[in-house]
Amino acid sequence: MRTLFLGLFLMFGLVLSAQTITGTVVDSKMNAPLPGANVIVKGTTTGTTTDFDGNFTINVKESQGTLVFSYVGxxxxxxxxNVTGSSLDLGSVSLNEDAESLDEIVIVGKGIIDVATGRQTPVAVSTVTSKDITKVAGNAEFPQLLRSVPSVYSNSQGGGYGDSEIRVRGFDQSNTAFLLNGQPINGMEDGNMYWSNWQGVKDIASAVQVQRGLGASKLAISSVGGTINIVTQTYNSMQRSYVQQEVANNNYTKSTAYHSTGANENGWSSTYMLSYWQGDGNFYDGTEGEGTTYFFSVGYKPSDEHAFNFLLTGAPQMHDQAYQGNIGYALDYGRRYNENWGTLNGEYYNERTNFYHKPVTNFNWDWNISDKSDLSTVVYASFGRGGGTGPLGRYNDKFNANRQIDFDAIYAHNRGLAPTNIGGQDYIVGMDDYPNEMGYITRASMNNHFWTGIVSNFNHEVNDELEFNVGFDYRYYHGDHYRQVVNKLGLDGWYEGGNGSIPGGQVVFDSNDISLFGPTFNTVRSDQQIDYSNSEDISYIGGFGQVEYATDKFSAFLQGSVSNQNHTRYDYFAYTLPENQESESIENLGYNLKAGLNYIINDNHNVFVNAGFYSRQPFHDNIYKRYSNDINPLAENEDITGIEVGYGLSLEKFSMNLNAYWTKWANRTDTGTIRADLVGNDGIDEEYITNFTQIEQTHYGAELDFVYKPIDGLTIKGLAAIGNWEYSDNPLQDVYDSNSLEIIPSLSGTESYVDGEKIGNAPQTTFSLGANYRITRNLSVDADWYYYADLFADLDPLEFTDPNGDNTIIELPSYDLVRIGASYELELEGKKSLEFRGSIDNLFNEVYLTSLSSNKAVEAGDRTFKGISETNRGYFGFDRQWSLSVKFNF
Incomplete structure (x- = not known):
């Protein structure tokens, strides 16, 4: 009895010693409650979340301390x-918009989205918040959001809207993993990203996190350079509406309407967004474009145990392009010169147009099974329709005196061809059977696909320090590729003699206009396809798991995944017999293993280290030779090894991260295209296919980024990144004619002597400094300075086959850019307000080259641009760009 009494006494004492704190968390701007906000006692793991009305109750052991409040955005x-009695009511606690990190992000699907927590997850990480996203307005593209992230380079590779690319630590987009709410979105054929297909992500992203290096993602994905998580709005707890109008240089306009219902008492929430844009081009002449973005999301939280969200988004667009031009032409006709356009019947016409529509849908389910276990699942699907136009056939004198395409002359030439009698009637028919080429048309290379998958992750907390998760990832992809006639330019038909399914050939009479939504609902019959027609099936299944141990001071993880890919290719042109049209199915097993340690020395300092190894399967396009069903025997798994160490400093007004990394990418095969004048020496560059094997690269470097807030209202950010990225072996190469697929013997079976040469297309030294100053509550100004150096040309395989040659990759001139902006908010009645934003990029109109695709040395008589021979092909950076926007919130 005495023992029982003592136990009851102790329990009663513990109850009396615990103090209760209550309050309500609200949005400072709208004074609306924030359900699901996190409330944690600083320095402990004691915490809670607010209820539907923003209310919270938390028991604290100490009478004095600090509560930390956080909410995404x-x-x-x-x-x-300071609790003087048994309880304390803090009343209303208001939070300001625009968080600087995703440390406490709470969204549906959170178990799938591997968001790294600053100073806790042992990876190099940077987060672009909603505040940063609003700065990149007007005609600026999504990749420009990431310019203030160390070792990230945004570059325009097609000259038109949506043609930008992102390189991380010198690795291209096929080796950087992109995720949309946990869904992999890199192309399954080649790993590439085409931002024209994802124009809308800038409108719908609530935050973007860049994990450099192997990152924290558990999926078996292409995270050699890094992982970029695009987090969109899902379950939205607050009602919000706005309309916005943006204008920018070159007649760019964009109109947007947005509405979120907020969560009702039954747990339902929905969000709608629609925008339309159009413009004459960012910089290059003849790069007009237009597009729209739609976004729909509906969420449902029937209880604390379950949360669901359905999302549908898409961004149909079409834009004209300017491929890398000859520097000599830029010197003659100006930096805006674009050789792809001219006039037809007195009207503007560009033979290089990209058009695509890729709707994406996913369904997320979070199941809080117990206090210790939860399950998160996303099921997704997308289908893409569209392609890119270009010339087919030959007409040697197609340029006029201003070196723009004379389509009227082409039209007249086509009409002057000898007629062909078909079925008793004369038709003017063109063909592309080399060397009997005659006629010239605009064709479209189509890329239609269907993609579906599921990712599911189960997480279990063993105790306060140890937890593990396991999951699986399944994907299926089917793609169809062919060419179709777009504009016959005066011809009646086009002869196709290479379709193995139609012996004897045929004349194609149909042509297909391009438009925003046209390709979505229309496909071309097989008997109207030209030049090539092939398909592929790619299936992927993988499993992953992670064990994580964490205390207040120390965290460690061990992570691994294994995956199996199956590839089958179908070719309906190259093979007549049906049994030959389907290739042998190829299976490849891959895996990765990663581990990391993080130690929080005290409230101000932490250090981390991580390492990993990937055995990554080759891409589909590298498995089959020469775009045929022949298997490439040298396409083996690629070996990727990475090591990274880092240090973090966090003070009241200053925070800093310092990282060092080393990555080796070996045993790589790569199939690509080049444009060069290899046949006939007629001055006209044609497209050729290159196949490289045994490529090896080594990348290492150091990165620094910091945030300093010396006074209220002023934030200063900066970065420095210095790398050394080189080829560390000599690859072998083959070169093929892209139309006939015939090998070019003089350029094949040779070695490219690039060992020790620099990796191109991304600067290996970058610096950035930026500031944001809030002058008044409603007025702020901001500015950024970017410096890029040690930028080298891309590898041109034709220039590196002589063991006794110079074999030096050209270094481009360094350059720097300045961007300025200002924002002002005019508060109106109630929750209404007007937000004004203006910005200028490349303020001082710097003239610079962003990339170079050839390595031709300066020879006698050559003109130069900053020491670069006019015979090289490259992209000039955009000149001064400006944008203005006004948003009405209601």
Whole structure:
């Protein structure tokens, strides 16, 4: 009895010693409650979340301390407390918008989205918040959001809207993993990203996190350079509406309407967004474009145990392009010169147009099974329709005196061809059977696909320090590729003699206009396809798991995944017999293993280290030779090894991250295309296919980024990244004619002597400094300075086959850019307000080259641009760009 009494006494004492703190967390701007906000006692693991009305109750062991409040999209807030009795009511705690990190992100599908937590997850990480996204307005593209992230380079590779690319630590987009709410979105054929297909992500992204290096993602994905998580709005707890109008240089306009219902008492929430844009081009002449973005999301939280969200988004677009031009032509006709356009019947016409529509849908389910276990699942699907136009056939004198295409002359030439009698009637028919080429048309290379998959992750907390998760990832992809006639330019038909399914050939009479939504609902019959027709099936299944141990001071993880890919190719042109049209199915097993340690020395300092190894399967396009069903025997798994160490400093007004990395990418095969004048020496560059094997690269470097807030309202950010990225072996190469697929013997079976040469297309030294100053509550100004150096040309295989040659990759001139902006908010009645934004990029109109695709040395008589021979092909950076926007919130 005495023992029982003592136990009851102790329990009663513990109850009396615990103090209760209550309050309500609200949005400072709208004074609306924030359900699901996190409330944690600083320095402990004691915490809770607010209910539907923003209310919270938390028991604290100490009478004095600090509560930390956080909510996605809002700044963290610390509130000191002193409980003099048994309870304390803090009243209303208001949070300001625009958090600086995703440390406490709460969204549906959170178990799938591997968001790294600053100073806790042992990876190099940077986060672009909603505040940063609003700065990149007007005609600026999504990749420009990431310019202030160390070792990230945004570059325009097609000259038109949506043609930008992102390189991380010198690796291209096929070796950087892109995720949309946990869904992999890199192309399954080649790993590439085409931002024209994802124009809308800038409108729908609530935050973007860049994990450089192997990153924290558990999926078996192409995260050699890094992983970029695009987090969109899902379950939205607050009602919000706005309309926005943007204008920018070159007659760019964009109109947007947005509405979110907020969560009702039954747990339902929905969000709608629609925008339309058009413009005459960012910089290059003849790069007009237009497009729209739609976004729909509906969420449902029937209880604390379950949360669901359905999302549908897409961004149909079409834009004209300017491929890398000859520098000599830029010197003659100006930097805006674009050789792809001219006039037809007195009207503007570009033979290089990209058009695509890729709707994406996913369904997320979060199941809080117990206090210890939860399951998160996303099921997704997408289908893409569209392609890119270009010339087919030959007409040697197609340029006029201003070196723009004379389509009227082409039209007249086509009409002057000898007629062909078909079925008793004369038709003017063109063909592309080399060397009997005659006629010239515009064709479209189509890329239609269907993609579906599921990712599911189960997480279990063994105790306060140890947890593990396991999951699986399944994907299926089917793609169809062919060419179709777009504009016959005066011909009646086009003869196709290479279709193995139609012995004897045929004349194609149909032509197909391009438009925003046209390709979505129309496909071309097989008997109207030209030049080539092939398909592929790619299936992927993988499993992954992670064990994580974490205390207040120390965290460690061990992570691994294994995956199996199956590839089958179908070719309906190259093979007549049906049994030959389907290739042998190829299976490849891959895996990765990663581990990391993080130690929090104290409230101010932490250090981390991580390492990993990937055995990554080759891409589909590298498995089959020469775009045929022949298997490439040298396409083996690629070996990727990475090591990274880092240090973090966090003070009241200053925070800093310092990282060092080393990555080796070996045993790589790569199939690509080049444009060069290899046949006939007629001055006209044609497209050729290159196949490289045994490529090896080594990348290492150091990165520094910091944030300094010396006074209220002023934030200063900066970065420095210095790398050394080189080829570390000599690959072998083959070169093929892209139309006939015939090998070019003089350029094949040779070695490219690039060992020790620099990796191109991304600067190996970058610096950035930026500031944001809030002058008043409603007015702020901001500016950024970017410096790029040690930028080298891309590898041109034709220039590196002589063992006694110079074999030096050209270094491009360094350059720097300045961007300025200002924002002003006019508060109106109630929740209404007007937001004004203006910005200028490349303020001082710097003239610079962003990339170079050839390595031709300066020879006698050559003109130069900053020491670069006019015979090289490259892209000039955009000149001064400006944008203005106004948003009405209601």
């Amino acid at each position: 809002f700044e963290k807030k610390q509130v000191k407390f």
